Amino acid sequence: MPLLEIERLEVSYGRIRAVQGVSLTVEAGQIATVIGPNGAGKTSMLSAVMGLCPARGRVAYDGMDLRDMDVEERVERGLCLVPERRELFGEMSVADNLLLGSFPRRPARAVIDRGLEEVFARFPRLKERRTQRADTLSGGERQMLALGRALMSKPRLLMLDEPSLGLAPIVVREIFVIIAALREAGVSILLVEQNARAALQTADVGFVLETGELVSQGPAAALLDDPRLIATYLGGAEPLPIPVRSKSSTHSIVDMS
């Protein structure tokens, strides 16, 4: 039995049809990745699975139909989302954010402390910053905190919305190493990514979403070799040409934004 089963999922915002009949499954112990261009409906799909927005179709988690289950109950049953905007508790400390991550299970103090130690072992940076306010963290640290808070709930299925968004390449690598390590620890992962190559290299299976529809799916390794994907999402065989600052001019023609 797959851990997550999505059948003919549809999400609309008024006339905009963000997700149009997507079906996919995530097996226990797997990393599944969904890639696709901006506006493809990836975030909408995750929101629907989490119960954050109205949707049609069927979503089953661990064999249970999720239709009548509210967001909080899904979280209590081990379905956990790290959203695109992270949604940290800005004016609270790093340690408090992590502590609240354990709220879905309301465990004993000793269990919380053990969870904290595990998170700090994975993210030593968070340990250094434990008393700092979450809204003063750097982008990478915030991402680590969001992941750490999610891990505190000991999720069975972790859904990550663009965990590498806005991070330096070296931190991106770190994040993907951690994602791979989580699978070894028994967490199943549904990973939404713009960083298609890294995502497919880490994942077991991949899905390609375009304007709300699945256009391609299969084992991640096979997708990495798909010529059409190579051309559109994997940046071709060669690196993209990048405009270079001309030596004589004083201003840059590279768009810094």
Added chain:
Amino acid sequence: MDLDIATLLMVDGITTGAVYVLLAIGMVLIFTVTRVIFVPFGDIAVYAALTLSALEAKHAPGTAALVAAVAAVATLMEVTSLLRHGKARAVPRALAFYLALPLAVSGTVWAASGTDWPMPVRIALAIVAVLPLAPLLDRIVFRPVADASVLLLMIIAVALHFALAGIGLLCFGAEGVRTQPLTEAALTFGDVLVSGQTALIVVAAASFSLLLFLFFNHTLTGKALHATAVNRLGARLVAIRPERAGTIAYLIGSLLAAISGVLIAPVTTIFYDSGFLLGLFAFVGAIIGGLTNYPGTALGALLVGLLGSYASFFSSSFKEVIVFAALVPVLLWRSIATTHSEEEIEE
């Protein structure tokens, strides 16, 4: 005005201010968790005072019947909504919380009303009697419109105050009440005489503020409440139910309001409609504190108390005018201060 009178007025101002502190802190708590400016806290305080007075006279307080009626309506709404959303398995729990628990409270108060209990028991009964009201009213009035604007929620809160004042007239009558003094003791600081009652009010305000501070900083529930106030979606993603956080906030706020009602009833005559000015003055205190900041709110509420005290010395009929006029510069200053920091708040 000589120094003696000035000191006297100061003591008086701090005492009233301390009562406003309790109410205002409850208001800030509710506002941050639910975005409702719950003006009717003044009415909750008044209900507690009137209930205490009824218990002293060995009447059955109107609160008992009122809580039962409100519980019935809330239960009906909750169960209907659960069934409509296919959540039949949550019905027993809803019945326990919305019906059984409030009925147990009102039943106890009703059954206890004929007996001559010692004062601490009477006070505890009066406080417990009003606790279910605000959470139940939240379920009936505010939850169906939870996504409305702050302004609309506040208009509803003001309407709710008038409804509560009317119901108060029905339940308790138009007569003003004064309850028995909590203590006859008097303290002297130098040559200033402070009544034990006054000291009690100040000590109660200070210790409940401290308790609240400890609750927020050292318990998981307190932190969960704070988290709901900081980021509602983030809270839901760690399985904190905003509605439940709201209920806890209303309970704590009601507790503070009821305590303040019991504390002022021996020193001020309380009428069924006294809640409005109480709530309004506390609200002004909360506004001075920016509506989200507890220490600021406590200071603001004290300031309102002091201002009211000195104002009533100079011209008692203009007391309210002076207090509200003082609000204008504060609001101006606040709006200047916030336009400067807006960009930082925006993520």
